[in-house]
Amino acid sequence: xxxxxxxxxxxxxxxxxxxxxxxxxxxxxxxxxxxxxxxxxxxxxxxxxxxxxxxxxxxxxxxxxxxxxxxxxxxxxxxxxxxxxxxxxxxxxxxxxxxxxxxxxxxxxxxxxxxxxxxxxxxxxxxxxxxxxxxxxxxxxxxxxxxxxxxxxxxxxxxxxxxxxxxxxxxxxxxxxxxxxxxxxxxxxxxxxxxxxxxxxxxxxxxxxxxx
Amino acid sequence: xxxxxxxxxxxxxxxxxxxxxxxxxxxxxxxxxxxxxxxxxxxxxxxxxxxxxxxxxxxxxxxxxxxxxxxxxxxxxxxxxxxxxxxxxxxxxxxxxxxxxxxxxxxxxxxxxxxxxxxxxxxxxxxxxxxxxxxxxxxxxxxxxxxxxxxxxxxxxxxxxxxxxxxxxxxxxxxxxxxxxxxxxxxxxxxxxxxxxxxxxxxxxxxxxxxxxxxxxxxxxxxxxxxxxxxxxxxxxxxxxxxx
Ligand SMILES: Nc1ncnc2c1ncn2[C@@H]1O[C@H](COP(=O)(O)OP(=O)(O)OP(=O)(O)O)[C@@H](O)[C@H]1O
Ligand SMILES: [Mg+2]
Numbered sequence: 046x047x048x049x050x051x052x053x054x055x056x057x058x059x060x061x062x063x064x065x066x067x068x069x070x071x072x073x074x075x076x077x078x079x080x081x082x083x084x085x086x087x088x089x090x091x092x093x094x095x096x097x098x099x100x101x102x103x104x105x106x107x108x109x110x111x112x113x114x115x116x117x118x119x120x121x122x123x124x125x126x127x128x129x130x131x132x133x134x135x136x137x138x139x140x141x142x143x144x145x146x147x148x149x150x151x152x153x154x155x156x157x158x159x160x161x162x163x164x165x166x167x168x169x170x171x172x173x174x175x176x177x178x179x180x181x182x183x184x185x186x187x188x189x190x191x192x193x194x195x196x197x198x199x200x201x202x203x204x205x206x207x208x209x210x211x212x213x214x215x216x217x218x219x220x221x222x223x224x225x226x227x228x229x230x231x232x233x234x235x236x237x238x239x240x241x242x243x244x245x246x247x248x249x250x251x252x253x254x255x256x257x
Numbered sequence: 258x259x260x261x262x263x264x265x266x267x268x269x270x271x272x273x274x275x276x277x278x279x280x281x282x283x284x285x286x287x288x289x290x291x292x293x294x295x296x297x298x299x300x301x302x303x304x305x306x307x308x309x310x311x312x313x314x315x316x317x318x319x320x321x322x323x324x325x326x327x328x329x330x331x332x333x334x335x336x337x338x339x340x341x342x343x344x345x346x347x348x349x350x351x352x353x354x355x356x357x358x359x360x361x362x363x364x365x366x367x368x369x370x371x372x373x374x375x376x377x378x379x380x381x382x383x384x385x386x387x388x389x390x391x392x393x394x395x396x397x398x399x400x401x402x403x404x405x406x407x408x409x410x411x412x413x414x415x416x417x418x419x420x421x422x423x424x425x426x427x428x429x430x431x432x433x434x435x436x437x438x439x440x441x442x443x444x445x446x447x448x449x450x451x452x453x454x455x456x457x458x459x460x461x462x463x464x465x466x467x468x469x470x471x472x473x474x475x476x477x478x479x480x481x482x483x484x485x486x487x488x489x490x491x492x493x494x495x496x497x498x499x500x501x
Contacts, residue, residue, distance in 0.1 A: 162456055163346025163405075168335045168364040168412055179358060181350045 053220045060216030061237050063130065067212060068199045068241070071138040072230045075198070078138065079145025084175060086150045088158045098147070104143035109204050112136040117208035129209035133202070141198045152183035186257050192249030197240050213237055258308060258320075260416055260447055261306055266315035266325075268471075275301045277471045279315070283416070288460040290449045290479070293468035302468065304419050306449065306474050307338045310355030336364060343421040345401040347393040349375040353380065353404050354389040355464040357411045365412065372444070379407040381400055383437050399430030403437055404441060416447035423454060453498060460481055 050057065085097030092122035104112065121127055127135075156179050164174035206214035217234035222229045262281040264296050268276035275298050283289050291299050304310040305317060308324055308331040317324040320337050348356050357376040361367040365376070380386045383403035387397075392499045393401055402422055409417055420437070423431045435457050442448055442461045452458065458465060458479060465482040467475040467490075 157349075159342065159344055160348065163342065163348065165331075166309060166335060166340040166342075166346075166359075167360040167408060168332060168362055170332055173363050175365070178348050178350065192355065227430040 046229045046232050046236075049220065049224075049229045051222075051224065053216075053230075055188050056099045056220060056235065057213070057237060058217045059211065060213035060244065061235075061240075063211050064199070064213040064238075065241060067130065067134045067137065067202045067210065069206060071198055071202065072195060073147050074138045078142035080149050080180075082142065082146040083149035083153060084183070086146070087153050089171065097206065101143045101146050102173055104139050105147065107140075109136060109140045110207060112140050112153075113208050114203045116173035130205065130211060133205035133210040133212075137198065137202055137204060140201070141194060143232060144194050144197075145191065148187050148194060150187075151190075152187035153179055155186045173209070182230055188256055189253050192246070192253070195249070196245055197219045199241050200238065205255075259283055260320055261449070262316075262318040264316040264318075266300075266305070266312050266317055268305060268310065268312050268448065275471050276305070276312070279473060281466065281473060281476065283447060283449060285415075286445045287463045288442050288446075289464045289466060290462040291449065291451045291466045291468060292453070292494070292498075293460070293493055297458070297468040298471040299468055300420050301471075303340075303420050303449055303451055304343070306342055306404065306416075307335050308419055310342075330362070337415045339412055339414040339416075340418040341402070341405050341409055341420070341422050343424050344392070344404045345398075345425075346356065347401055347405055347408070349393050352390050352392055353385065357395070357408045358402060360408070361411050373441050376407070376411055379410050380404070382440070383407045384433070391467045397428045397430060398426060402430075402434045406437055407435070410441070414446075416449070417441065419448065419450040419452065421451050421453070423452065455483075455495075455499060467494065469494075 066218065081135070082097045082100050086101070087091045088094055107162050113133050116132035117129055122130065160178050160182065161174050165171070165176045184196055203214035205212035206218055209215065213234055217230055221230040224230065259282040261281070262338070263279045265278040266276055267274070279302065291302060293299050301310055305312050305324065306319055312325055315325060319334050322329050322334050324334070344421075347360065351359060354373070354376055357379060358372045361372050361375070362369075377386065377389070380389060383408075383460040385400050385403050388396060388400060390405075391403070396404065422438070423434050426434065431454070431475055436452060438448070438457070439461055450462070462479040465477060465479050466473055467482070467486070467488065469490050475482065475486060475491050477487070482491075486495055
Protein backbone atom coordinates (compact mmCIF):
# COMPACT_ATOMS: atom_id res chain seq x y z
CA UNK A 46 0.00 0.00 0.00
CA UNK A 47 2.85 2.33 0.84
CA UNK A 48 4.29 1.75 -2.60
CA UNK A 49 1.04 2.90 -4.21
CA UNK A 50 1.39 6.19 -2.34
CA UNK A 51 5.06 6.44 -3.29
CA UNK A 52 4.56 5.82 -6.97
CA UNK A 53 1.15 7.42 -7.54
CA UNK A 54 1.01 9.99 -4.76
CA UNK A 55 0.49 12.84 -7.17
CA UNK A 56 -2.54 11.27 -8.86
CA UNK A 57 -4.08 10.26 -5.55
CA UNK A 58 -3.56 13.74 -4.17
CA UNK A 59 -5.24 15.27 -7.22
CA UNK A 60 -8.10 12.84 -6.75
CA UNK A 61 -8.39 13.66 -3.06
CA UNK A 62 -8.40 17.37 -3.88
CA UNK A 63 -11.16 16.97 -6.46
CA UNK A 64 -13.23 14.83 -4.13
CA UNK A 65 -12.98 17.45 -1.40
CA UNK A 66 -13.69 20.29 -3.82
CA UNK A 67 -16.71 18.53 -5.27
CA UNK A 68 -18.00 17.68 -1.77
CA UNK A 69 -17.65 21.23 -0.49
CA UNK A 70 -19.39 22.74 -3.51
CA UNK A 71 -22.16 20.15 -3.44
CA UNK A 72 -22.55 20.56 0.32
CA UNK A 73 -22.90 24.33 0.07
CA UNK A 74 -25.45 24.32 -2.73
CA UNK A 75 -27.42 21.30 -1.56
CA UNK A 76 -27.85 22.95 1.83
CA UNK A 77 -29.24 26.10 0.23
CA UNK A 78 -31.42 24.28 -2.29
CA UNK A 79 -32.52 21.65 0.23
CA UNK A 80 -33.51 24.24 2.86
CA UNK A 81 -35.40 26.24 0.24
CA UNK A 82 -37.48 23.25 -0.81
CA UNK A 83 -37.98 22.30 2.83
CA UNK A 84 -39.54 25.72 3.39
CA UNK A 85 -41.64 25.28 0.23
CA UNK A 86 -43.08 22.19 1.84
CA UNK A 87 -44.38 24.02 4.90
CA UNK A 88 -45.60 27.13 3.07
CA UNK A 89 -49.27 28.14 3.17
CA UNK A 90 -49.30 28.12 -0.65
CA UNK A 91 -50.55 24.79 -1.97
CA UNK A 92 -48.82 25.31 -5.33
CA UNK A 93 -45.38 25.76 -3.78
CA UNK A 94 -45.96 22.79 -1.47
CA UNK A 95 -46.67 20.62 -4.50
CA UNK A 96 -43.61 21.93 -6.34
CA UNK A 97 -41.47 21.16 -3.29
CA UNK A 98 -42.94 17.67 -3.02
CA UNK A 99 -42.32 16.90 -6.70
CA UNK A 100 -38.72 18.12 -6.59
CA UNK A 101 -37.93 16.02 -3.54
CA UNK A 102 -39.63 12.85 -4.76
CA UNK A 103 -38.01 13.05 -8.19
CA UNK A 104 -34.42 13.54 -7.11
CA UNK A 105 -34.64 11.28 -4.09
CA UNK A 106 -35.93 8.34 -6.07
CA UNK A 107 -33.66 8.34 -9.11
CA UNK A 108 -30.23 6.69 -8.77
CA UNK A 109 -27.47 9.23 -8.39
CA UNK A 110 -25.62 7.68 -11.31
CA UNK A 111 -28.55 8.36 -13.64
CA UNK A 112 -28.68 12.01 -12.62
CA UNK A 113 -24.92 12.34 -13.06
CA UNK A 114 -25.02 10.70 -16.48
CA UNK A 115 -27.85 12.95 -17.54
CA UNK A 116 -25.71 16.01 -16.91
CA UNK A 117 -22.60 14.39 -18.41
CA UNK A 118 -24.15 13.07 -21.60
CA UNK A 119 -27.55 14.64 -22.28
CA UNK A 120 -27.11 18.21 -21.09
CA UNK A 121 -23.87 18.87 -23.06
CA UNK A 122 -25.46 17.41 -26.16
CA UNK A 123 -28.59 19.57 -26.13
CA UNK A 124 -28.10 22.44 -23.73
CA UNK A 125 -24.63 23.55 -22.77
CA UNK A 126 -21.20 21.95 -22.69
CA UNK A 127 -19.78 20.90 -19.34
CA UNK A 128 -16.96 18.66 -18.16
CA UNK A 129 -17.33 15.53 -16.06
CA UNK A 130 -16.44 17.23 -12.82
CA UNK A 131 -19.16 19.87 -13.26
CA UNK A 132 -21.75 17.34 -14.40
CA UNK A 133 -21.01 15.02 -11.49
CA UNK A 134 -21.04 17.84 -8.96
CA UNK A 135 -24.37 19.16 -10.21
CA UNK A 136 -25.85 15.67 -10.12
CA UNK A 137 -24.57 15.12 -6.60
CA UNK A 138 -25.92 18.50 -5.48
CA UNK A 139 -29.44 17.87 -6.77
CA UNK A 140 -29.52 14.34 -5.41
CA UNK A 141 -28.27 15.34 -1.96
CA UNK A 142 -30.48 18.43 -1.78
CA UNK A 143 -33.58 16.25 -1.92
CA UNK A 144 -32.45 14.32 1.15
CA UNK A 145 -31.47 17.51 2.94
CA UNK A 146 -34.90 18.97 2.13
CA UNK A 147 -36.59 15.99 3.78
CA UNK A 148 -34.36 16.30 6.83
CA UNK A 149 -34.86 20.04 7.24
CA UNK A 150 -38.62 19.75 6.72
CA UNK A 151 -38.81 17.18 9.50
CA UNK A 152 -36.80 19.55 11.70
CA UNK A 153 -39.13 22.46 10.97
CA UNK A 154 -42.15 20.33 11.78
CA UNK A 155 -40.57 19.21 15.05
CA UNK A 156 -40.61 22.82 16.29
CA UNK A 157 -43.73 23.48 18.37
CA UNK A 158 -46.34 25.18 16.17
CA UNK A 159 -46.90 27.71 18.95
CA UNK A 160 -43.59 29.30 17.97
CA UNK A 161 -44.81 30.19 14.50
CA UNK A 162 -48.22 31.20 15.83
CA UNK A 163 -46.74 33.45 18.50
CA UNK A 164 -44.52 35.13 15.94
CA UNK A 165 -47.33 35.68 13.44
CA UNK A 166 -49.63 37.06 16.12
CA UNK A 167 -46.77 39.33 17.16
CA UNK A 168 -46.78 40.84 13.65
CA UNK A 169 -43.90 38.99 11.98
CA UNK A 170 -44.33 37.82 8.40
CA UNK A 171 -44.13 34.12 7.61
CA UNK A 172 -40.57 34.45 6.33
CA UNK A 173 -39.46 36.57 9.29
CA UNK A 174 -40.91 34.01 11.68
CA UNK A 175 -39.21 31.20 9.75
CA UNK A 176 -35.84 32.90 9.68
CA UNK A 177 -35.64 34.29 13.21
CA UNK A 178 -37.64 31.77 15.22
CA UNK A 179 -38.39 28.44 13.55
CA UNK A 180 -35.26 27.64 11.54
CA UNK A 181 -32.78 28.30 14.39
CA UNK A 182 -34.76 25.87 16.54
CA UNK A 183 -35.16 23.34 13.73
CA UNK A 184 -31.39 23.42 13.25
CA UNK A 185 -30.89 21.73 16.62
CA UNK A 186 -33.02 18.76 15.56
CA UNK A 187 -31.38 18.36 12.17
CA UNK A 188 -27.72 18.37 13.17
CA UNK A 189 -27.43 14.58 13.62
CA UNK A 190 -29.25 13.55 10.44
CA UNK A 191 -27.51 16.30 8.46
CA UNK A 192 -24.17 14.93 9.60
CA UNK A 193 -25.12 11.60 8.06
CA UNK A 194 -26.11 13.35 4.84
CA UNK A 195 -22.71 15.05 4.67
CA UNK A 196 -20.85 11.80 5.11
CA UNK A 197 -23.03 10.15 2.49
CA UNK A 198 -22.32 13.05 0.20
CA UNK A 199 -18.57 12.55 0.43
CA UNK A 200 -18.95 8.86 -0.29
CA UNK A 201 -21.42 9.46 -3.10
CA UNK A 202 -19.00 11.87 -4.76
CA UNK A 203 -17.34 8.71 -6.10
CA UNK A 204 -19.99 8.94 -8.80
CA UNK A 205 -17.54 11.33 -10.45
CA UNK A 206 -15.46 8.32 -11.41
CA UNK A 207 -18.16 7.33 -13.91
CA UNK A 208 -18.27 10.71 -15.57
CA UNK A 209 -14.51 11.34 -15.79
CA UNK A 210 -14.53 13.74 -12.88
CA UNK A 211 -10.92 13.04 -11.85
CA UNK A 212 -11.91 12.39 -8.25
CA UNK A 213 -10.32 9.96 -5.83
CA UNK A 214 -12.26 6.98 -7.11
CA UNK A 215 -11.46 7.84 -10.74
CA UNK A 216 -7.75 8.12 -10.01
CA UNK A 217 -7.89 4.83 -8.13
CA UNK A 218 -9.48 3.12 -11.12
CA UNK A 219 -6.78 4.54 -13.39
CA UNK A 220 -3.96 3.40 -11.16
CA UNK A 221 -5.50 -0.03 -10.69
CA UNK A 222 -5.92 -0.66 -14.37
CA UNK A 223 -2.42 0.55 -15.14
CA UNK A 224 -0.65 -1.43 -12.40
CA UNK A 225 -3.00 -4.37 -11.87
CA UNK A 226 -2.27 -3.90 -8.17
CA UNK A 227 -5.98 -3.64 -7.41
CA UNK A 228 -5.68 -4.77 -3.79
CA UNK A 229 -3.29 -2.09 -2.61
CA UNK A 230 -4.79 0.61 -4.78
CA UNK A 231 -8.32 0.30 -3.48
CA UNK A 232 -7.07 0.01 0.10
CA UNK A 233 -5.20 3.27 -0.41
CA UNK A 234 -8.32 4.90 -1.86
CA UNK A 235 -10.41 3.67 1.05
CA UNK A 236 -7.94 5.09 3.53
CA UNK A 237 -8.06 8.46 1.82
CA UNK A 238 -11.88 8.50 2.01
CA UNK A 239 -11.63 7.72 5.72
CA UNK A 240 -9.33 10.70 6.14
CA UNK A 241 -12.21 12.92 5.04
CA UNK A 242 -15.17 11.14 6.59
CA UNK A 243 -13.85 10.09 10.01
CA UNK A 244 -13.04 13.61 11.25
CA UNK A 245 -16.40 14.75 9.86
CA UNK A 246 -18.14 11.99 11.73
CA UNK A 247 -16.37 12.86 14.99
CA UNK A 248 -17.04 16.55 14.57
CA UNK A 249 -20.75 15.85 14.10
CA UNK A 250 -20.82 13.75 17.24
CA UNK A 251 -19.14 16.59 19.12
CA UNK A 252 -21.69 19.12 17.81
CA UNK A 253 -24.53 16.83 18.76
CA UNK A 254 -23.27 16.61 22.32
CA UNK A 255 -22.65 20.34 22.54
CA UNK A 256 -26.15 21.21 21.40
CA UNK A 257 -27.93 18.56 23.45
CA UNK B 258 -67.29 53.26 15.60
CA UNK B 259 -66.46 49.95 17.29
CA UNK B 260 -62.86 48.78 16.97
CA UNK B 261 -63.99 45.17 16.53
CA UNK B 262 -67.25 44.29 14.81
CA UNK B 263 -68.59 40.85 13.83
CA UNK B 264 -71.52 40.88 11.40
CA UNK B 265 -73.22 37.54 10.79
CA UNK B 266 -69.93 35.67 10.90
CA UNK B 267 -69.87 31.94 10.11
CA UNK B 268 -66.84 29.72 10.54
CA UNK B 269 -66.38 26.10 9.53
CA UNK B 270 -63.63 23.57 10.16
CA UNK B 271 -64.28 21.38 7.15
CA UNK B 272 -67.92 20.38 7.67
CA UNK B 273 -67.93 21.29 11.36
CA UNK B 274 -69.83 24.53 12.00
CA UNK B 275 -67.64 26.21 14.64
CA UNK B 276 -69.08 29.74 14.73
CA UNK B 277 -72.76 30.38 14.04
CA UNK B 278 -74.18 33.78 13.16
CA UNK B 279 -71.81 35.76 15.37
CA UNK B 280 -72.73 39.40 15.90
CA UNK B 281 -70.55 41.25 18.34
CA UNK B 282 -69.20 44.73 18.81
CA UNK B 283 -66.32 45.85 20.98
CA UNK B 284 -65.89 49.57 21.53
CA UNK B 285 -62.58 51.28 22.08
CA UNK B 286 -61.43 50.88 25.67
CA UNK B 287 -63.95 48.17 26.46
CA UNK B 288 -63.05 44.96 28.28
CA UNK B 289 -65.12 42.02 27.06
CA UNK B 290 -64.86 38.65 28.77
CA UNK B 291 -65.86 35.55 26.80
CA UNK B 292 -66.97 32.51 28.74
CA UNK B 293 -68.54 29.17 27.90
CA UNK B 294 -68.06 25.43 28.15
CA UNK B 295 -65.10 23.64 26.59
CA UNK B 296 -65.46 23.33 22.83
CA UNK B 297 -68.02 26.12 22.59
CA UNK B 298 -65.85 28.13 20.18
CA UNK B 299 -64.24 30.74 22.45
CA UNK B 300 -60.73 30.23 21.09
CA UNK B 301 -62.03 30.09 17.56
CA UNK B 302 -63.89 33.36 18.06
CA UNK B 303 -60.93 35.21 19.50
CA UNK B 304 -58.50 33.81 16.92
CA UNK B 305 -60.58 35.11 14.03
CA UNK B 306 -60.03 38.66 15.30
CA UNK B 307 -56.34 38.67 14.31
CA UNK B 308 -56.74 36.32 11.38
CA UNK B 309 -55.26 33.19 12.95
CA UNK B 310 -58.50 31.55 11.80
CA UNK B 311 -60.28 32.46 8.57
CA UNK B 312 -63.99 33.09 8.43
CA UNK B 313 -66.21 31.69 5.70
CA UNK B 314 -69.13 34.10 5.76
CA UNK B 315 -70.13 37.49 7.10
CA UNK B 316 -68.03 40.49 7.87
CA UNK B 317 -65.41 41.05 10.53
CA UNK B 318 -64.09 44.58 10.83
CA UNK B 319 -61.05 45.13 12.99
CA UNK B 320 -59.60 48.60 13.29
CA UNK B 321 -61.15 49.44 9.93
CA UNK B 322 -59.87 46.37 8.06
CA UNK B 323 -62.22 43.66 6.81
CA UNK B 324 -60.95 40.19 7.67
CA UNK B 325 -63.41 38.52 5.33
CA UNK B 326 -61.63 40.22 2.44
CA UNK B 327 -58.85 37.98 1.19
CA UNK B 328 -56.87 41.03 0.08
CA UNK B 329 -56.59 42.41 3.62
CA UNK B 330 -52.99 42.38 4.83
CA UNK B 331 -53.15 40.42 8.07
CA UNK B 332 -49.81 41.78 9.23
CA UNK B 333 -51.38 45.23 9.22
CA UNK B 334 -54.02 44.04 11.68
CA UNK B 335 -51.59 42.11 13.83
CA UNK B 336 -49.45 45.22 14.27
CA UNK B 337 -52.38 46.78 16.10
CA UNK B 338 -53.94 43.76 17.77
CA UNK B 339 -51.77 41.74 20.12
CA UNK B 340 -52.47 38.26 21.42
CA UNK B 341 -51.59 36.42 24.60
CA UNK B 342 -51.85 32.63 24.53
CA UNK B 343 -52.58 29.99 27.13
CA UNK B 344 -49.17 28.41 26.54
CA UNK B 345 -47.28 31.71 26.25
CA UNK B 346 -45.63 30.95 22.90
CA UNK B 347 -42.50 32.89 23.82
CA UNK B 348 -39.58 32.50 21.41
CA UNK B 349 -37.56 29.67 22.96
CA UNK B 350 -34.37 30.64 21.12
CA UNK B 351 -34.41 34.25 22.32
CA UNK B 352 -33.80 35.89 25.67
CA UNK B 353 -36.57 37.72 27.47
CA UNK B 354 -35.32 41.08 26.23
CA UNK B 355 -34.95 39.78 22.65
CA UNK B 356 -38.46 38.34 22.83
CA UNK B 357 -39.82 41.78 23.47
CA UNK B 358 -37.60 43.71 21.08
CA UNK B 359 -37.85 41.45 18.02
CA UNK B 360 -41.21 42.45 16.54
CA UNK B 361 -40.83 46.20 17.15
CA UNK B 362 -37.45 45.99 15.44
CA UNK B 363 -38.53 43.89 12.44
CA UNK B 364 -42.06 45.12 11.96
CA UNK B 365 -42.07 48.70 13.23
CA UNK B 366 -38.38 49.43 12.51
CA UNK B 367 -38.16 51.06 15.93
CA UNK B 368 -34.62 52.25 16.57
CA UNK B 369 -32.44 50.17 18.85
CA UNK B 370 -32.16 52.63 21.72
CA UNK B 371 -35.83 53.47 21.93
CA UNK B 372 -36.71 49.80 21.48
CA UNK B 373 -34.56 48.76 24.41
CA UNK B 374 -35.82 51.53 26.67
CA UNK B 375 -39.42 50.62 25.92
CA UNK B 376 -38.73 46.94 26.51
CA UNK B 377 -37.01 47.53 29.84
CA UNK B 378 -39.79 49.81 31.01
CA UNK B 379 -42.39 47.20 30.11
CA UNK B 380 -40.47 44.43 31.84
CA UNK B 381 -40.36 46.55 34.95
CA UNK B 382 -44.08 47.22 34.81
CA UNK B 383 -44.83 43.48 34.63
CA UNK B 384 -42.30 42.74 37.36
CA UNK B 385 -39.67 40.65 35.55
CA UNK B 386 -36.91 43.21 35.07
CA UNK B 387 -34.40 40.91 36.78
CA UNK B 388 -34.76 38.29 34.03
CA UNK B 389 -33.88 40.24 30.90
CA UNK B 390 -31.08 37.90 29.87
CA UNK B 391 -32.84 34.64 30.77
CA UNK B 392 -34.33 32.25 28.24
CA UNK B 393 -38.01 31.29 28.45
CA UNK B 394 -37.21 27.80 29.74
CA UNK B 395 -35.56 29.39 32.78
CA UNK B 396 -38.76 31.20 33.81
CA UNK B 397 -41.77 30.13 35.84
CA UNK B 398 -45.14 29.99 34.10
CA UNK B 399 -46.26 33.23 35.69
CA UNK B 400 -43.10 35.00 34.61
CA UNK B 401 -43.46 33.64 31.09
CA UNK B 402 -46.99 34.94 30.80
CA UNK B 403 -46.01 38.37 32.08
CA UNK B 404 -43.18 38.51 29.54
CA UNK B 405 -45.66 37.46 26.83
CA UNK B 406 -47.95 40.32 27.87
CA UNK B 407 -45.01 42.74 27.76
CA UNK B 408 -44.14 41.42 24.29
CA UNK B 409 -47.63 42.24 23.05
CA UNK B 410 -47.59 45.67 24.69
CA UNK B 411 -44.26 46.53 23.08
CA UNK B 412 -46.06 46.80 19.73
CA UNK B 413 -48.22 49.57 21.25
CA UNK B 414 -51.39 47.78 20.14
CA UNK B 415 -54.87 49.25 19.96
CA UNK B 416 -56.40 46.06 21.31
CA UNK B 417 -55.24 42.91 23.11
CA UNK B 418 -56.68 39.41 22.87
CA UNK B 419 -56.21 36.91 25.70
CA UNK B 420 -57.00 33.21 25.27
CA UNK B 421 -57.14 31.64 28.74
CA UNK B 422 -53.99 33.41 29.88
CA UNK B 423 -54.02 31.83 33.35
CA UNK B 424 -55.27 28.33 32.59
CA UNK B 425 -51.81 26.79 32.34
CA UNK B 426 -50.53 28.42 35.53
CA UNK B 427 -50.07 27.13 39.05
CA UNK B 428 -52.70 28.69 41.33
CA UNK B 429 -50.23 30.86 43.22
CA UNK B 430 -49.11 32.54 40.00
CA UNK B 431 -52.53 33.39 38.65
CA UNK B 432 -52.96 36.59 40.64
CA UNK B 433 -49.67 38.09 39.45
CA UNK B 434 -50.84 37.75 35.87
CA UNK B 435 -54.39 38.94 36.58
CA UNK B 436 -53.02 42.00 38.38
CA UNK B 437 -50.96 42.92 35.33
CA UNK B 438 -54.06 42.54 33.19
CA UNK B 439 -56.07 44.74 35.55
CA UNK B 440 -53.43 47.45 35.26
CA UNK B 441 -53.59 47.30 31.47
CA UNK B 442 -57.38 47.51 31.58
CA UNK B 443 -57.19 50.51 33.88
CA UNK B 444 -55.01 52.31 31.36
CA UNK B 445 -57.81 52.08 28.85
CA UNK B 446 -56.73 49.16 26.65
CA UNK B 447 -59.39 47.46 24.57
CA UNK B 448 -59.37 43.82 25.66
CA UNK B 449 -61.13 40.62 24.68
CA UNK B 450 -60.44 37.97 27.29
CA UNK B 451 -61.37 34.29 27.28
CA UNK B 452 -61.13 33.18 30.88
CA UNK B 453 -62.66 31.10 33.64
CA UNK B 454 -61.58 33.64 36.27
CA UNK B 455 -64.97 34.96 37.34
CA UNK B 456 -63.42 37.26 39.95
CA UNK B 457 -61.51 39.01 37.22
CA UNK B 458 -64.59 39.16 35.00
CA UNK B 459 -66.72 40.67 37.77
CA UNK B 460 -64.12 43.25 38.67
CA UNK B 461 -62.77 44.30 35.28
CA UNK B 462 -65.17 43.35 32.51
CA UNK B 463 -67.57 45.85 30.99
CA UNK B 464 -69.41 43.07 29.23
CA UNK B 465 -69.65 39.31 29.40
CA UNK B 466 -70.30 37.16 26.35
CA UNK B 467 -71.54 33.63 26.94
CA UNK B 468 -71.00 31.08 24.19
CA UNK B 469 -72.22 27.55 23.69
CA UNK B 470 -71.97 25.26 20.66
CA UNK B 471 -70.57 27.97 18.42
CA UNK B 472 -73.23 30.56 19.24
CA UNK B 473 -73.31 33.64 21.39
CA UNK B 474 -76.22 32.99 23.72
CA UNK B 475 -75.87 36.01 25.93
CA UNK B 476 -74.09 39.34 25.62
CA UNK B 477 -74.71 41.52 28.66
CA UNK B 478 -73.25 44.12 30.99
CA UNK B 479 -71.07 42.33 33.48
CA UNK B 480 -73.15 43.42 36.48
CA UNK B 481 -76.40 42.28 34.92
CA UNK B 482 -74.90 39.02 33.80
CA UNK B 483 -73.61 38.05 37.19
CA UNK B 484 -76.74 39.31 38.96
CA UNK B 485 -79.06 37.25 36.82
CA UNK B 486 -78.03 35.55 33.61
CA UNK B 487 -81.02 35.30 31.29
CA UNK B 488 -80.09 32.08 29.55
CA UNK B 489 -80.69 28.76 31.26
CA UNK B 490 -77.40 27.32 29.94
CA UNK B 491 -75.50 30.37 31.16
CA UNK B 492 -77.06 29.90 34.63
CA UNK B 493 -76.00 26.29 34.74
CA UNK B 494 -72.53 27.13 33.54
CA UNK B 495 -72.11 29.87 36.15
CA UNK B 496 -73.30 27.73 39.02
CA UNK B 497 -70.92 24.98 38.00
CA UNK B 498 -67.92 27.22 37.65
CA UNK B 499 -68.52 29.15 40.87
CA UNK B 500 -68.99 25.98 42.89
CA UNK B 501 -65.48 24.81 41.94
N1 LIG C 1 -58.23 23.28 13.79
C1 LIG C 1 -59.40 22.68 14.03
N2 LIG C 1 -59.88 21.74 13.19
C2 LIG C 1 -61.06 21.15 13.40
N3 LIG C 1 -61.86 21.42 14.45
C3 LIG C 1 -61.45 22.33 15.32
C4 LIG C 1 -60.20 23.01 15.16
N4 LIG C 1 -60.05 23.87 16.18
C5 LIG C 1 -61.15 23.73 16.95
N5 LIG C 1 -62.00 22.82 16.44
C6 LIG C 1 -63.31 22.42 16.99
O1 LIG C 1 -64.09 23.59 17.11
C7 LIG C 1 -64.82 23.59 18.33
C8 LIG C 1 -64.51 24.86 19.11
O2 LIG C 1 -63.16 24.81 19.54
P1 LIG C 1 -62.51 25.96 20.40
O3 LIG C 1 -61.09 25.62 20.57
O4 LIG C 1 -62.83 27.27 19.78
O5 LIG C 1 -63.31 25.81 21.76
P2 LIG C 1 -63.07 26.54 23.14
O6 LIG C 1 -64.37 27.15 23.52
O7 LIG C 1 -61.91 27.45 23.06
O8 LIG C 1 -62.75 25.33 24.12
P3 LIG C 1 -61.74 25.22 25.36
O9 LIG C 1 -62.43 25.86 26.53
O10 LIG C 1 -61.58 23.76 25.56
O11 LIG C 1 -60.48 25.91 24.97
C9 LIG C 1 -64.44 22.32 19.05
O12 LIG C 1 -65.45 21.37 18.86
C10 LIG C 1 -63.16 21.88 18.40
O13 LIG C 1 -63.06 20.49 18.40
MG1 LIG D 1 -59.95 27.44 23.92
